Amino acid sequence: MALTGDLLIGGATRHGTAGDIHGLDAATGEKLEPAFGAAGPDDLEKACALAAEAFPIFRETDLEARAVFLETIAQNIMDIGDELVQRCVTETGLPQARVEGERGRTVGQLRLFAATVREGSFLEARIDPAMPDRKPMPRVDLRLRNVAVGPVAVFGASNFPLAFSVAGGDTASALAAGCPVVVKAHSAHPGTSELVGKAVQKAVKDCGLHEGVFSMLFGSGRVIGQGLVADPRIKAVGFTGSRSGGTALMATAAARSEPIPVYAEMSSINPVVLLGGALAARGEAIGKAFVGSLTMGAGQFCTNPGLILAIDGEGLESFVKGASAALGEAPAATMLTPGIHEAYCEGVKRLDGHSQVQKLAEGKVGEKFQGQAALFSTKAADFLANPELQEEVFGSTSLIVRCADEAELQKVLGSVEGQLTIALHMEEGDHDDARKLLPVLEEKAGRILVNGFGTGVEVAPAMVHGGPFPATSDGRSTSVGTLAIARFLRPVSYQDMPDALLPKALQEANPLNVPRRIDGKLG
Ligand SMILES: NC(=O)c1ccc[n+]([C@@H]2O[C@H](COP(=O)([O-])OP(=O)(O)OC[C@H]3O[C@@H](n4cnc5c(N)ncnc54)[C@H](O)[C@@H]3O)[C@@H](O)[C@H]2O)c1
Numbered sequence: 001m002a003l004t005g006d007l008l009i010g011g012a013t014r015h016g017t018a019g020d021i022h023g024l025d026a027a028t029g030e031k032l033e034p035a036f037g038a039a040g041p042d043d044l045e046k047a048c049a050l051a052a053e054a055f056p057i058f059r060e061t062d063l064e065a066r067a068v069f070l071e072t073i074a075q076n077i078m079d080i081g082d083e084l085v086q087r088c089v090t091e092t093g094l095p096q097a098r099v100e101g102e103r104g105r106t107v108g109q110l111r112l113f114a115a116t117v118r119e120g121s122f123l124e125a126r127i128d129p130a131m132p133d134r135k136p137m138p139r140v141d142l143r144l145r146n147v148a149v150g151p152v153a154v155f156g157a158s159n160f161p162l163a164f165s166v167a168g169g170d171t172a173s174a175l176a177a178g179c180p181v182v183v184k185a186h187s188a189h190p191g192t193s194e195l196v197g198k199a200v201q202k203a204v205k206d207c208g209l210h211e212g213v214f215s216m217l218f219g220s221g222r223v224i225g226q227g228l229v230a231d232p233r234i235k236a237v238g239f240t241g242s243r244s245g246g247t248a249l250m251a252t253a254a255a256r257s258e259p260i261p262v263y264a265e266m267s268s269i270n271p272v273v274l275l276g277g278a279l280a281a282r283g284e285a286i287g288k289a290f291v292g293s294l295t296m297g298a299g300q301f302c303t304n305p306g307l308i309l310a311i312d313g314e315g316l317e318s319f320v321k322g323a324s325a326a327l328g329e330a331p332a333a334t335m336l337t338p339g340i341h342e343a344y345c346e347g348v349k350r351l352d353g354h355s356q357v358q359k360l361a362e363g364k365v366g367e368k369f370q371g372q373a374a375l376f377s378t379k380a381a382d383f384l385a386n387p388e389l390q391e392e393v394f395g396s397t398s399l400i401v402r403c404a405d406e407a408e409l410q411k412v413l414g415s416v417e418g419q420l421t422i423a424l425h426m427e428e429g430d431h432d433d434a435r436k437l438l439p440v441l442e443e444k445a446g447r448i449l450v451n452g453f454g455t456g457v458e459v460a461p462a463m464v465h466g467g468p469f470p471a472t473s474d475g476r477s478t479s480v481g482t483l484a485i486a487r488f489l490r491p492v493s494y495q496d497m498p499d500a501l502l503p504k505a506l507q508e509a510n511p512l513n514v515p516r517r518i519d520g521k522l523g
């Protein structure tokens with residue numbers, strides 16, 4: 001399919017006239033064709049108007065029809081074939097196998113949401129039947145279900161051009177909830193976005209849905225992104241990216257006359273805690289495994305292990321030995337964009353030039369736009385005294401914090417900001433120490449994992465890919481896994497409503513056959 005560079009506004013395509021955006025070959029920085037036309041105010045207006053028009057119809061679509069729609073998107077993405085993979089590889093510099101794997105994750109995610117919609121428990125249907133004879137007061141008949149919040153703005157992420165982008169987790173969960181979506185495509189992979197966007201647009205048509213269920217705009221974040229979040233017809237936002245971008249959108253959403261929720265996944269350094277027994281038993285091997293996680297995808301994962309915490313001593317030295325040896329062999333890798341590469345080099349330079357930080361090891365030197373991995377170390381007291389050492393360096397760089405004892409390790413953990421993940425490496429003999437750490441780990445992170453690293457998020461019902469600020473803007477939610485749908489739903493209660501007027505999920509005969517909690521018990 002020849003790329004056109006057009007905006008997708010409902011069922012129509014039109015070329016934006018507010019300037020040109022070009023994808024770049026991530027390896028060389030060369031401009032790729034075609035030019036993508038940035039959206040102007042009229043395009044934004046039309047996309048939001050169509051989404052608002054589609055909402056009352058789409059939110060009440062039959063669950064089966066909505067599930068088929070999600071499956072059709074998945075199939076249409078697969079049907080694009082190799083063209084999608086090749087364009088994505090060129091625009092992002094990610095290896096082909098990674099892009100193919102991410103495509104599998106993306107379509108798997110859409111199919112998982114289809115199954116979630118069919119199963120129906122996301123509606124959280126509850127019935128508390130009337131008790132007319134209750135003394136001293138009769139009880140009313142109360143019935144509750146979740147409804148979709150309204151049109152959702154989704155910002156595609158640069159680092160997961162498929163699984164967190166145009167038809168990624170935010171879009172899949174919003175559509176599953178019954179919310180139309182307006183995507184602000186990431187300028188780092190516009191061709192990939194067009195191909196996937198057209199697959200979604202075609203699915204809308206294939207399934208006979210209102211055209212306003214999906215639109216996609218190109219443009220600058222500060223203009224079209226901000227305009228989208230400020231638009232009164234948009235009722236929630238999904239975002240993955242930088243802390244500055246996420247907090248700017250939070251401020252815009254909060255300043256609206258009707259503030260709306262922003263689900264922004266932003267900044268996390270994912271501490272890895274190495275306990276004494278594990279270090280003594282297999283410090284060197286953990287060091288080697290750590291480098292695998294650190295350098296995966298040029299370190300451009302929000303789950304990247306950017307901070308290592310351990311009590312100083314022989315065990316930690318064996319970890320450093322294993323990690324340094326593996327890092328010395330690690331090839332440099334092309335980063336997503338020249339801008340992200342530049343930000344990474346600056347972050348490494350800041351650590352390298354810090355008077356309280358020592359460089360322990362480096363990866364192989366690379367070509368232009370390739371990130372060279374690095375490992376640094378500091379003392380816990382210096383880490384505590386220099387909060388800037390907590391700042392995320394987006395790429396394959398990590399900092400070891402050497403603690404004097406358990407109390408200092410606790411203190412360092414207590415000082416870190418909210419995280420997506422915290423990993424514990426331990427043996428059975430470390431259980432008592434681990435138990436003492438668990439309360440602070442639960443306070444700080446959305447996911448606590450043992451003897452592994454946070455990279456490679458499973459898309460599953462029990463997954464939490466979230467965490468307290470600044471990992472996300474709202475630690476009560478997840479952007480991966482079926483629970484992500486809850487971000488785009490709100491409960492409505494119906495009191496003494498005649499059966500004929502009730503939504504199907506709450507009617508006495510349960511025609512949708514959805515799971516329901518009756519008088520507090522699942523029926
Ligand atoms: N933690 C993560 O998962 C993660 C992922 C990607 C990038 N990053 C960080 O972000 C940096 C830049 O990468 P990026 O381009 O992917 O992220 P970004 O936050 O700059 O951009 C993400 C999206 O938000 C928009 N945007 C940015 N600033 C905005 C603003 N002020 N108002 C409205 N919209 C805005 C952009 O146009 C883009 O569509 C990286 O170097 C890295 O530090 C973090």
Ligand SMILES: O=CCCC(=O)C(=O)O
Pocket residue numbers: 159160300301302303454455456457458
């Ligand atoms: O970059 C954010 C997402 C990370 C992820 O999904 C993974 O590690 O698999």
